[in-house]
Amino acid sequence: MEKRRISRILARASKEQVRSLADAVKATHSPVIVKAPEKSLAMVRMREPVRESLFHLGEVIVCEAIVDLDGAKGVAVLMGDDFEKVLDMAVIDAACNKGVFAGYGELERLEKEQTLRLEKENAMFLQTMVSFQSMDSEVAP
Amino acid sequence: MAYVAVSGGEEAIEASIRLLSYYRSGTEKDLELEVIQEKMSLLVDRVMSEAGLYSKTYAALALKQCEGSSDEAVFLLRAYRSTLKRSYDSLVADTRDMRLVRRISAAFKDIPGGQMLGASYDYTHRLMDFDLQREDAAALCQKMHQTVADQEPVEIAPCGRVSDELKTEGLIDRFEQDNEEPYDVTQNLLEFPVPRSARLQTLSRADTGFISGLAYSVLRGFGQVHPTVGELRCGYVEIEVPYLEDAAESLWIGEILLTDVEVFNEADDKDQLKLACGYGAVMGRNENKAIAMAVLDHELDTTGDYPTQNDEFVLLHGDSLEMNGFISHLKLPHYVTFQSKLDAVRKTRRERHDG
Incomplete structure (x- = not known):
């Protein structure tokens, strides 16, 4: 599973759900904190559609942590300041890198749950889709 | 002074x-x-x-x-x-991929993907709702959660831009992707003329009232353009940063809500064969600010004597911190400078009286 996908599932998951996955790793391994969670900034880069050039929209507050699990490094970065969650995410990343993470099934279950919630929210927004009654053509002949 | x-x-x-x-x-x-x-x-x-x-x-x-x-x-x-270090630059985010919660066009009624009104006060009567004085917040929260839970899920699909269609028809210029390192106004002073990236960053973080007022002046005649909102979209953009241990991977760190606007303007070429565009993007739901930014973005591409056509005027006076700080400094003691002004007035009065 790609890092992007794993981190998205974990970022969207609750702190408790992430803790549960990290606790399962910690039950059999002893991760060591290499870099304790701390706050920093990430600058958001965007592409604008007029000239297709890049610009900086602004910054977001992130927290990050690095752990070592039997020689495998685990890195996590997360928007916000939830130090416990980002540390647990780093433990899970290290377990993935070490090849000892056994929670992929749970990650897929969480992802399905998250997608379902977002798709239901999407359905609610789509109820505001406009259906125009056309009286004449807006396209010039 | x-x-x-x-x-x-x-x-x-x-x-x-x-x-x-x-x-x-x-x-x-x-x-x-x-x-x-x-x-x-x-x-x-x-x-x-x-x-x-x-x-x-x-x-x-x-x-x-x-x-x-x-x-x-x-x-x-x-x-x-200012107390935090910056550890990351995000991967390039593109609002084409945003998870939309609102998308409208004032230029075309039929746009690919359709117009979705989302949540907006535009369509309300602006009558005071006195029931909110005694609102049951818990009931409201539960009701909306239930409303979402009761929906039939619909797959989320990104929508192409309205301008993409016009670019395909050749009515708007299409540019190649430009990956030049963007200017960062948080780390460098503005030097004029500024690059486009500095203009967009400065306008995006400008005071809402300031740029709304400037854009209003443009529309009222103190400017060159009266644009049409080609597309206004509001939604969530996913933010990723590089994964430091493997350049081929990235980390998804969260998503931000933002408003993004493209305005179309009268032709800016002498033969009037094409439309010109302005762009605005701001954090959160702030449609008027995004539209104002797009108006000013294009206005700054034009030449003339209006203040809104002057980079320095527009970009140096709209920062909330700077403008409020400078105005606020007038409250600080100016005892000595004021005393000298007072002395000058007294001296002039004396000279006239004596003369």
Whole structure:
């Protein structure tokens, strides 16, 4: 599973759900904190559609942590300041890198749950889709 | 202008700072950050946008700390931001991929993907709702959760831009992707003429009132353009940063809500064969600011004598922190400078009287 996908599932998951996955790793391994969670900034880069050039929209507050699990490094970065969650995410990343993470099934279950919630929210927004009654053509002949 | 250090008043200043709490003490009820964040979200969005820092929780805290003053809250967030190092630049985010919650066009009624009104006060009657004086917040929260739960899920599909169609028809210029390193106004002073990236970043974090007023002046005739909103979209953009251990991977760190606008303008070439565009993008739901930004973006591409066609005028006077700081400094003691002004007036009066 790609890092992007794993981190998205974990970022969207609750702190408790992430803790549960990290606790399962910690039950059999002893991760060591290499870099304790701390706050920093990430600058958001965007592409604008007029000239297709890049610009900086602004910054977001992130927290990050690095752990070592039997020689495998685990890195996590997360928007916000939830130090416990980002540390647990780093433990899970290290377990993935070490090849000892056994929670992929749970990650897929969480992802399905998250997608379902977002798709239901999407359905609610789509109820505001406009259906125009056309009286004449807006396209010039 | 001369500045002279004065001393004294320390105790009074300390008492003044303590007195600020008095203005927040009129009730025994606390204003929880979650409440500010969830129920004053447009104000939170404005503060985040003007601070150039996306953090709903900290914006809510700043607003609580300063009794809801948006410019003080911006000041607090900017000051806090300056204590943090920047560890990452995100991968390039593109609003084409955003998870939409609103998308409208004033240029075409039929747009690919359709027009979705989302949530907007535009269609309300602006009548006071006195029932909100005694609202059951818990019931509202549960009701909306249930409403979402009852929906039939619909797959989320990104929507192409309205301008993409016009580019295909050749009615708008199409540019190749430009990956030149963008300018960063948080780390460099503006030097004129500024690159486009500096213009967009500066406008995006400008004071909402300032750029709305400037855009209004353009529309009223003190400018060259009266644009049409080709597309206004509001939604969530996913933010990723590089994964440091493997360049082929990335980490998804969260998503931010933003408003994105493209305006179409009268042709800017002499034969009038094409449309010109302006672009605006701001953090949060702040449609008028995004539209104003797009108006000014194009206006700054034109030449003329209006203030809004002058980069320096537009970009140097709209930063909330700078403009409020400078205006605020007028309250600081100017005893010596004022005394010299007074002396000059007295001297002139004496000379006229004696003469």
